[in-house]
Amino acid sequence: MSVSYGAKVMALSLLCASMAGCGLPRSGPNKAEIYRGSVLKQGDAFVVQVNSRVTRATAVTPSYGFSNGFLNAGVIGSDQIAAGDKLSLTVYENVKDDPLLGNSGQRLSQLNELQVDGKGEIFIPYAGRIKASGKSPEELRNEIAGKLDSQTPDPQVIVQRIAGDGSTVSIAGEANAQGIYAIERPTRTLSTMLARAGGVKIDPGQAIIRVTRNGQTGKVWLQDLYQNPALDIALRPGDQIVVEKDSRAFTALGATGAQNRVPFETQTLSAIEAIAIVGGLNTNLADPTGVFVFRNEPSEVANAVLGRNDLVGAQRMVYVLDLTQPTGMFEARDFLVRDGDTVYVTEAPYVQWQKAIGAITGTTAAATSLTGQ
Known part of the structure; x- marks a missing residue:
């Protein structure tokens, strides 16, 4: 027996009504x-x-910034000696025969690539162990000359810092050139050290700079660092600098x-x-x-x-x-x-x-x- 037209329409209408009861498709609540x-x-x-x-x-x-410990740290001297540095020592002795450090008839003696050890000390013959870290070459020169003066008349001493490997920071993250960098005269602050590493490889508007020092961490927006000189902190040996992308x-x-x-x-x-x-x-x-x-x-x-x-x-x-x-x-x-x-x-x-x-x-x-x- 064939199904009538009216019955078919009624069946489809009931099906539509039942589907409507479940709700029409949409992207979310109204x-x-x-x-x-x-x-x-x-x-x-x-x-x-x-x-x-x-x-x-x-x-x-988000409010980022550095604590007073970071902000109040002064710029270290570009010639300040640190553990890990290498020094060159030259001594002129005012004697013709039998010099203290050199061979007979040799007034000038050189000690090249003296490594400042982990305690910040170096060893000089006849002067013993001397604390070098934290001093400038001039200060160390005076101390060495004073220790040798009692053994050779009027010694003239020259101290040079030939490698600043002890005063370094690390740069990681979204920097263009990650690595270990020495704190030198042109790179004694955060912004100049970042420039030394080639800047950042992400949008500056999304860059956050994190600095960790002695267990303490501070953050700053890169744009704020460039716009506010007070945030351009002085660096210290061992600082860890990480360039992060804003994760918000x-x-x-x-x-x-x-x-x-x-x-x-x-x-x-x-x-x-x-x-x-x-x-x-x-x-x-x-x-x-x-x-x-x-x-x-x-x-x-x-x-x-x-x-x-x-x-x-x-x-x-x-x-x-x-x-x-x-x-x-x-x-x-x-x-x-x-x-x-x-x-x-x-x-x-x-x-x-x-x-x-x-x-x-x-x-x-x-x-x-x-x-x-």
């Missing part, structure tokens, strides 16, 4: 569903409309040009810049009144935003941007996105209508095809 998650409606997140006060309260950016990122979802995890390209990133980076709003899908930023906010910031003082621990916050408002674009320009944020753009209401109509149109077409059988 505005109403997000608002239903608000604390005011027994949800677990605070939903806040962004305004100038909220923008000021949430304008928290946000996630873009919903009706945007692209849905992805996106790294920061600058020290600060506004909501409008974040949207632009992912290709802007999808003009066929996006609802410009429903731009949301999801964030776990520290309690001190959450209290400031909400005008409270009783919140403890990180709070789930949902910040709402309406780009259609008279000041909406300005608020989006001033509101800062932070590391770990999720920027979500809802679909316009009519998009779901279009999808529903498409589903109905598809059902009708299917019914029509059945009648042709």
Whole structure:
């Protein structure tokens, strides 16, 4: 027995209705569903409309810098001797016969490549072990001459630092030329040493410079280092310098040009810049009144935003941007996105209508095809 046309249409309609009950495809929750998650409606997140006060309260950016131990360290003398250095010693003795250090008839004696040991000392015949590290060649010359003076009349001593291997720093990470570099007259500060290593091989706006000294670490943005001379710290032997790429990122979802995890390209990133980076709003899908930023906010910031003082621990916050408002674009320009944020753009209401109509149109077409059988 053949199935009637009306029965076929009814069956397809019931199938469509059952599919609609499961929800049409979409990129995420709509505005109403997000608002239903608000604390005011027994949800677990605070939903806040962004305004100038909220923008000021949430304008928290990473603050890098150096402690006083780094900032107050003076530039070391370019000729200061350190453990590991190599020295050249020349002694002129004021005698014709039987000199103390040289052969008979030889007034000039040379000791080349004297290695300053791990204790910072060197050994000089007839003068013994002498502390050399921390002294300039002139200071060491005077001390050696004083020790030899009681054994040979009026010795004239010349001390030269021929290799500064003891006063070195290491440079690693995203530097153009990683390696071990001696602290010399032109490279006694952080910026000049970075220049000696060829600068950085990443975007300077994403470069962070980390310096570790005696177990203490400080960080600075490369751009801040160039713009603020006070951050250009003096180096010390053994400093470890690492060039790092900024690891901060946000996630873009919903009706945007692209849905992805996106790294920061600058020290600060506004909501409008974040949207632009992912290709802007999808003009066929996006609802410009429903731009949301999801964030776990520290309690001190959450209290400031909400005008409270009783919140403890990180709070789930949902910040709402309406780009259609008279000041909406300005608020989006001033509101800062932070590391770990999720920027979500809802679909316009009519998009779901279009999808529903498409589903109905598809059902009708299917019914029509059945009648042709």
